[in-house]
Amino acid sequence: MSQQPLAYLNPAFIESAEGRPIRLLSEYLEPHQRFSEQRIQDTVVFFGSARVSSRDRALRALETLTSRGASGTDAGYEAELQRSRKAVEWARYYEDAREVAHLLTTWSLSLKSENHRFVVTSGGGPGIMEAANRGAKEAGGKTIGLNIRLPYEQDPNRYITEGLHFEFHYFFMRKFWFAYLATAIVVFPGGFGTCDELFEILTLVQTDKISKRTAVILYGREYWDQVLHLQPLAEWGAIAEKDLALLNYVDTPQQAFELLRDHLTAHHLQPGTAQEAAAPGIAKTRG
Numbered sequence: 001m002s003q004q005p006l007a008y009l010n011p012a013f014i015e016s017a018e019g020r021p022i023r024l025l026s027e028y029l030e031p032h033q034r035f036s037e038q039r040i041q042d043t044v045v046f047f048g049s050a051r052v053s054s055r056d057r058a059l060r061a062l063e064t065l066t067s068r069g070a071s072g073t074d075a076g077y078e079a080e081l082q083r084s085r086k087a088v089e090w091a092r093y094y095e096d097a098r099e100v101a102h103l104l105t106t107w108s109l110s111l112k113s114e115n116h117r118f119v120v121t122s123g124g125g126p127g128i129m130e131a132a133n134r135g136a137k138e139a140g141g142k143t144i145g146l147n148i149r150l151p152y153e154q155d156p157n158r159y160i161t162e163g164l165h166f167e168f169h170y171f172f173m174r175k176f177w178f179a180y181l182a183t184a185i186v187v188f189p190g191g192f193g194t195c196d197e198l199f200e201i202l203t204l205v206q207t208d209k210i211s212k213r214t215a216v217i218l219y220g221r222e223y224w225d226q227v228l229h230l231q232p233l234a235e236w237g238a239i240a241e242k243d244l245a246l247l248n249y250v251d252t253p254q255q256a257f258e259l260l261r262d263h264l265t266a267h268h269l270q271p272g273t274a275q276e277a278a279a280p281g282i283a284k285t286r287g
Helices: 020-037 055-068 077-109 128-138 171-180 192-206 221-227 231-235 241-246 253-268
Strands: 043-047 119-122 143-148 165-168 182-187 215-219 247-250
Touching: 020 165, 020 171, 043 077, 043 128, 043 192, 055 077, 077 119, 077 128, 077 215, 077 253, 119 128, 128 143, 143 171, 165 171, 171 182, 171 192, 182 192, 182 253, 192 215, 192 241, 215 253, 221 247, 231 241, 241 247, 247 253
Parallel strands: 043 119, 043 182, 119 143, 143 165, 182 215, 215 247
Antiparallel strands: none
């Protein structure tokens, strides 16, 4: 008779419905261990569209399209050309996210701390996520990617720090790690997923499930004023007027960086703030 494997080494059990609690715990405990080992104290999270290209890629695609020109079989050429031109305009958000992450990381590296502070974190994929990880890496800092395992997307980008690339099966466990160490979130233009992440964080801040010292920054007022018109929520009484102040709007990398720096300095670096409290993934697990 063959030897029966230990239950926790039995893939058939671990991947079964009965093994789901173990899988859930694994998506909490394994990242917790790695954050502790890498001495990650807190993070700044970047959200935004996966569909944004860098300026170089967008320009190359437009150049290729225009040099090819329309043929008799290109019924959709003008529509394709219009989309490509829009992609070049859209690319400014990639470059801005890259610069904000670079400015933030350069500043955070100047802080005297035994732990890594305000580490740039993204969903680990392409677009704005790649831009944020890229800017942080180019500044010489650590950077985190919390990727979600999906059947059709998304591959992790190449700018994530080794050992800080995480793969999640459960969306809610991924969201937990977005929120748990966050001191601020910067939300660039995006679609349903970006809005979902934004409102998740706003709800947690509004209901005191995470600290109101978590800044929520919307980047690109031109975009967000068209997509989100929230004043009627207050006028109808669905939210308090003061809840609208949870959102901070910026339009340039320098504005975003200065708002982040001032917020982090006031609420996370002064005596009696989070600077003196060890990160959940570090000292609380030691000793």
